[in-house]
Amino acid sequence: VPELPEVETVRHDLSALTIGARIVSVQASHPRTIRRVGDPERFAAPLRGETFTAWRRHGKYLLGDLDAGQVLVVHLRMSGQVLITDANASHLAHTHVVLGFEDGREFRFVDPRTFGELFLSDGPSPAELAHIGPDAYLSLPSATELRSAFATRRNAAVKTVLCDQGVIAGIGNIYGDEICHVARVRPTRAAASLRPVEVGRVREAITSVLTAAVHARGSSLADAQYVDVHGNAGGFQAHHAVYARANLPCPRCGRAIRRAVVAGRSVHWCPGCQR
């Protein structure tokens, strides 16, 4: 589910709600969710008694700074949700990690497909994230850097490069399609075929689409798998021009949106106004 705007919304709310909150209990009930750590006690012990001092984000990773210097790393993958609730609130199915705070509230990690994960890292820059590129929202590469990143990918599609977390971190299948639509570039085109002016449009579209989506608190699709820490849906799905809109009219030119599969993922574009 979640891409950069959804993870940023969760980060923002966790900052408002859990900075200064002291963890008094830790429950990790699904081995897959803490698979990098293995043993539940090895995950739980360093967290007990710690207090969150900040929440950061790198691409789709959430980073919770703890007062002893360790970092709780959270990735929601396809179906993960973070909820902040009272301890007596009823548990959703697939609640795999619960951190209980001193004040009676809980941080709950819910994840039906169990692709998501949590682990602890010693320093502020976890080694597990070393291969991730600069964040698309906080430190977008310059036009020159983007031009060379596109030019060196001989065969990959524009969409594939946009979604490559090693090039830019945070863009996924929804926003890759939406960015290409705003930039008037066909997502299926070879990345190396883009002219400099087109790379410039893509770069501007990355910023404008992500900014608008963050302001709308992310996208929630029909299955409502993405919700914020209160369980509320985002609003950016109402502004989608192409994603999951196959055969519907393009809001810019009216032509029917097309859908195809590239590298195993669905791609959507307008054949009328995207070249």
Add this chain to the structure above:
DNA sequence: AAGCACACCTGCTAGC
């Protein structure tokens, strides 16, 4: 050696 298919899971929906 970039780029692809595939694996990892559960749940929902569209279509028969």
Add this chain to the structure above:
DNA sequence: TGCTAGCAGGTGTGCT
């Protein structure tokens, strides 16, 4: 109504 095939926002691995 009830079954099932197909599909889903991500990413690490391993093959070509």
